[in-house]
Amino acid sequence: MEKVYDVLILGAGPAGLTAGLYAGRSGLSAGILEQGQDGGQIANTMAVENYPGQCLDGESGTSLAARMAAQAEQFGAARIQDTIQAAELQGQIKRLTGLQGEYLARAVIIATGASPRPIGCKNEAEFVGKGLSYCATCDGPLFRNRAVYVVGGGDAAVEEAVYLAKFAREVTVIHRRDRLRAAKSIQERAFQHPRIRFLWDTVVEAVDGDGVLSAMTVRNTKTGERRSIAASPADGLFGLFGYVGLLPNTALFQGVLNLENGYLVTDGRMKTNLPGVFAAGDVRAKSLRQVVTATADGAIAAVEAEKYLHG
């Protein structure tokens, strides 16, 4: 007979791992499903500075996620590596179908997070991995002593620009307005950095190159003026990092769960519109997307799942 978990948690970012910890600690049989690496977006972040207590030297997003995963496992949460392709969430027994198998549970916590939004320029897909990236931690070191551009003006863009300046000869932040959205403390660090400069009121329209990224067309949003930016002949290429926000990973739930701008709608107890189905973390419609709010959501979702299961 197929195993029926008390609760299956979709996603092993901070929200999912915390839900696993709380579910395990309260004696539920819990499984955490993940298709890639643990940590979600913090796996691509060099430093997490604003999670309380996370101020140890040499700590990265990956090591924080690894400790969260170990803690969830210590309390009995099972780990399942699979890519879920279909979710039947309506009945009392929920069925998740993955590439490797089927998984059943009485309750489900969706913590699938969000993924980088494409910049939206011409030829973008062609140059991903050939100079264009959405992960400074992964690809920044490839651009040691080269020119690097970062698109966006939010926390992620500005924080990652500061990180990239450790390797790059110069970092240019390309932002569509003349003011950053990032938190003031993050902005200050970038403004004070001698190798970071800003290209205001500018968007990237197209990227180009012969096999690797070596040219792009940018447009001034105020004047409409277009110009080309080319790699220096000595470099032959430059790096372009897209940090223009996130797209929630909710494709599986469209038409089944209530969405708002693509994000899952829950109440304060993390309940979706279906009984026994909860959502936590960045995938949820909410005002503040941080590790601390994701972990809080995960804890609430697991406690509410336990209440749902035990009446």
Ligand code: NAP
């Ligand atoms: P974000 O806050 O949504 O910022 C996206 C940025 O990209 C904005 O500056 C936006 O410009 C720009 N943008 C959006 N679409 C664009 C387009 N098509 N072309 C050019 N620019 C475009 O996204 P994020 O920085 O990825 O952050 C996501 C969430 O994670 C936020 O809630 C953020 O606070 C959180 N986060 C927190 C930290 C931290 O606390 N240390 C670090 C990283 C992320 P406009 O400003 O003109 O809208």
